[in-house]
Amino acid sequence: MNLTILVRHACLTLLFGLGLAGSQLRGDTSSAAVAVADDGVQRVTLVGGSYYFEPEHIVVRAGVPVELQVRRRPGLAPHNLVIRSTMMGLDIEASLDTEPTTIRFTPRVAGRVEFYCDKRLLFLPSHRERGMVGVLEVVE
Numbered sequence: 001m002n003l004t005i006l007v008r009h010a011c012l013t014l015l016f017g018l019g020l021a022g023s024q025l026r027g028d029t030s031s032a033a034v035a036v037a038d039d040g041v042q043r044v045t046l047v048g049g050s051y052y053f054e055p056e057h058i059v060v061r062a063g064v065p066v067e068l069q070v071r072r073r074p075g076l077a078p079h080n081l082v083i084r085s086t087m088m089g090l091d092i093e094a095s096l097d098t099e100p101t102t103i104r105f106t107p108r109v110a111g112r113v114e115f116y117c118d119k120r121l122l123f124l125p126s127h128r129e130r131g132m133v134g135v136l137e138v139v140e
């Protein structure tokens, strides 16, 4: 009897552990370390939806041109992309369409900056507050 309870507990622990591992894996796929192409450009695709960015973590190199291809998932909610960092020399604000648009920039220095959607409906929380936010990480 006691053994049955013990085994059941072990099974639940295992399932819980697997569940955590699963969410960890999902988090990993949402991160993109961008490779430098033969022509010296770092190309990455960023998709916005209600209310997330995919990937939500982008890693690029400082001093190397970036081509960010952005679009949004179909839907009624308007979305945009804002990336602002005086230090990195970034001042980007672009509305997202279902058709891809290319944004070009070269981050000057290493660091981390949040990218987000600043849309909001009336008095409701902004899309950024609802989770439409990610991190652009610039490394040397």
Ligand SMILES: [Cu+2]
Pocket (backbone or CB within 6 Å): 077, 078, 079, 080, 117, 118, 119, 127, 132
């Ligand atoms: Cu939005």
